[in-house]
Amino acid sequence: MQFCRYEKKGHVAYVTITRPEVFNALHAHANRELSEVFDDFAADDDAWVAVLTGEGDRAFSAGNDLKYTAEMSRLKPEERPDLSMGKGGFGGITSRYDLFKPLVARVNGYALGGGLELALACDLIIAAEHAELGLPEPKRGLIAGAMGVHRLPRQIPLKTAMGFMLTGRHIKAARAYELGLVNEVVPLADLDAAVDAWVQDILRCAPLSVRATKEAALQGLTMTLPQAGEARYEWEMKRRRSEDAVEGPRAFAEKREPNWTGR
DSSP states (O other), X not given: OOSEEEEEETTEEEEEEOOGGGTTOBOHHHHHHHHHHHHHXXXXXXXXXXXXXXXXXXXEEOOBOHHHHHHHHTSOGGGOOOOOOOTTOGGGTTTOOSOOSOEEEEEOSEEETHHHHHHHXXXXXXXXXXXXXXXXXXXXXXXXXXXXXXXXXXXXXHHHHHHHHHHXXXXXXXXXXXXXXXXXXXXXXXXXXXXXXXXXXXXXXXXXXXXXXXXXHHHHTTSOHHHHHHOXXXXXXXXXXXXXXXXXXXXXXXXXXXOOOOO
16 A cells, blocks of 8 residues: 555454645545555444544545645646546545445544545544534536535535535634534544444444444435335345344343354
8 A cells, every 4th residue: 555554453454545745635546546445444344333533634635635636637638647536436435335345534634625525424423623624616617526516415404514614714623513513523632533433333233233323314314214124234134044033132132242143
């Protein structure tokens, strides 16, 4: 890995963007690398949760590397390198709609533009007190095209989202928490402990139950309530046939902690 660090500890995958010199902004090469990382995470049955963050304490990610983009625009088309992002989209996750393992964003500083889009694509956002979030693309003649213009209005009230998107204003971490965009805000020194507490609570749950829950919740958002209730969900079918579906009630009856296998 040249632009990120990918580590697995137990059932947790830790993905760290390692471009602090540009506030962990991403160019095409970094996007493709992250797409490969999340391909691996998705395929690994023993990886149950992923934590995404940026190196250092200044930025989670400042989004697209605009300086690199500007440099590439000056080159003749035949001189430009491959600028494709990979099937996962920006950061390997913004266009990945079939990953139902939980993703936790550890927001350790600025999460702007594509950086916020990465966080929006995660299921939980745990932020340091000094973090700032926002979609300032219109200030650069752009839009938040990595699904930010669609995800933010689905995650906070519409008028509030439009206010931030049409002005490019930053959202302070405390305000993001008030809006329900962020799950928890803590001092930077406590960020790792807070993230770990959320991760450990997820790991106490049956992994197939977690995936079935995420799948049903997200896919059900585009359906009417009766349709969502009647729909068939792939991970729920797997959960029903799993060993863990037997282990959970048995462990409860025997007054012991369950031994989840994910099978």
